[in-house]
Amino acid sequence: MGPLPDVRPSAVGGRGAAATSVLRTEDLTVRFDGLTALNGVNFELQRGELRAVIGPNGAGKSTFFNCLTGVLRPTAGRILFGGDDITDLGPDRISQKGIARSYQITNILPNVTTLENVRIAAQSRRHRWSMLRHYRAYHDLIAEAEAVLDAVGLLMKANELAANLSHGEQRNLEIGIALATKPTVLCLDEPTAGMSAAETRDTMELVRRIAKDLTILIVEHDMQVVMGLADRITVLHYGQVLAEGAPAEIQRNPRVQEVYLKI
Amino acid sequence: MTKRDTRSFWIGFAVIVALLAAAPLVLPPFWRHFVTEILIWGLLAMSSDLLIGYTGLISFGHSAFFGLGVYGAAAALLLVAPPNLFLAIALGLAAAALVAGFVAFFSTRLRDIYFAITTLIFSQIFYVIIFTWTSVTGGENGLTFTRPGLGVPGLYVVRFTPTTMHWFVLAVVALSYLVLRRITRSPFGMVLQAIRENEGRTRAIGYHVEHYKIVAVMLSGVFAGLAGVLYALQNEFAAADFVFFLVSGETVIYNVMGGIGTLVGPIVGAAFFLLLREALSRFFTEYYLIPLGVIFIAMVIFMPQGLLGFARRWLNR
Secondary structure: OOOOOOOOOOOOOOOOOOOOEEEEEEEEEEEEOOEEEEEEEEEEEEOOOEEEEEOOOOOOHHHHHHHHOOOOOOOEEEEEEOOEEOOOOOHHHHHHHOEEEOOOOOOOOOOOEHHHHHHHHHHOOOOOOOOOOOHHHOHHHHHHHHHHHHHOOOHHHOOOEHHHOOHHHHHHHHHHHHHHOOOOEEEEEOOOOOOOHHHHHHHHHHHHHHOOOOEEEEEEOOHHHHHOOOOEEEEEEOOEEEEEEOHHHHHHOHHHHHHHHHO | OOHHHHHHHHHHHHHHHHHHHHHHHHOOHHHHHHHHHHHHHHHHHHHHHHHHHHHOOOOOOHHHHHHHHHHHHHHHHHHOOOOOHHHHHHHHHHHHHHHHHHHHHHHOOOOHHHHHHHHHHHHHHHHHHHHHOHHHHOHHHOEEOOOOOEEEOOOEEEOOOHHHHHHHHHHHHHHHHHHHHHHHOOHHHHHHHHHHHOHHHHHHOOOOHHHHHHHHHHHHHHHHHHHHHHHHHHHOEEOHHHHOHHHHHHHHHHHHHHOOOOOHHHHHHHHHHHHHHHHHHHHHHHHOHHHHHHHHHHHHHHOOOHHHHHHHHHHHO
16 A cells, blocks of 8 residues: 555644644534434544544434534534534535545445546546546546555555445445545544454554544444544443543543443 | 547547438438438437436426527527528527526426426426417417528528538537537536436535536536527427427437437437337328337337447447
């Protein structure tokens, strides 16, 4: 696997200022008729950190993610990204702001090549309305897509149909698609879902490598997966923040132990 | 595409255009007219393929865009003296683009069958308006006008003969094909295909899907309008029937028969359908729709990728 493409943040804030917050939620609340999926979540993500959000099934992790990426509009509360209120923006606008996401259930373009999956994502940042030149004439986008595929270990499969990749490869393509949009914050929704132990290890290694240049928010329900990986962990339970801290603190936290042992 | 593919494409393109250019010189008048019409309906079908095959939107409203092209050209030819070919084209395209923009604005908020139904309903509204607004559109009787000559008015104008008309249509359709082909392979065209493949994901990587759909519908509408202009020029009349949903339905059938997502397929589909209808109506007189329907259903079942897809598979065997 080659070096990472340049995916450094550019849009938001100044780099180097220690512990600047990039993403913040204030009293984020989501109610689906009768059910409160998120209940007043206050959350703050620091630039450059690798944060894991964990919690048992139904804790509100995916709902939280869907709010951050514009899929769901919260019932109450605000989401701030680098000082801008992005609460009411749709997924495309949020992506353009610099938040990218991968999906828990593989969500790719199945009937085009692996390269095209990533190239079209890179193209969302420039040349996206060009109509009169062949798309392959934009060599910069192809080079960028190849660099991303190299980074996620799929360059050898560039010309395969995405549908023909193995499950594990498709999961990594997910991450590649998100990376190709050059995000400031990368949200990964259970990137190792359905993976074998070996694949999980490789993907976690991949996440560790890309985390050097990015702010990453990773959702997991398996606490062990993120223990050695995350800088900090936020535990969601019944739509509320149950605990937040360094992995070791979280592991020792009696309330967290209680929640996880009950499951 | 490799260099060799590019070369064989241009050779194939040149051969087919040459054959179609030679057609009016050898064919009797009836068939000459028939081939010109196939090209015009082929252009309409091709315009619709941009939506069906590339964006994954099935439009049942292409008759509106086609019809507005016909009426736009008619208006230019009736209101401005002396009639001007380029003005007719410009007004036809503008009318089609305007209507396409209007329809697109509302219909692209909806997906799948809801999109199809919305386009159908809008086209029928335009049909009713045109059919009933007799003082402007001629209503049931339609409008007749005379075809302008080719050239720069006041300087040099040649009258169209059936043969030069055919060549003019062929040139416009061939050029439209090349433009549409380029559009479908441009960055914009790749976004349309991404929308067809996975709309949610396309949105999530930062594309404003609705804007792309609106532009796609308008582009498609402009080319459908161009087909309408050509039809008006060739036949020198406009009728409300061209805005009726039958035209939209046949456009979809050309696409399905020929093979969607290929641009060429819909032209092949139009040619096949029109020839089949002509042949069947000679044998079965007024019952020709029955065998036509049976054949269409059989084709959908046995060659779901259309004639072109079937031919490709058969050639690759």
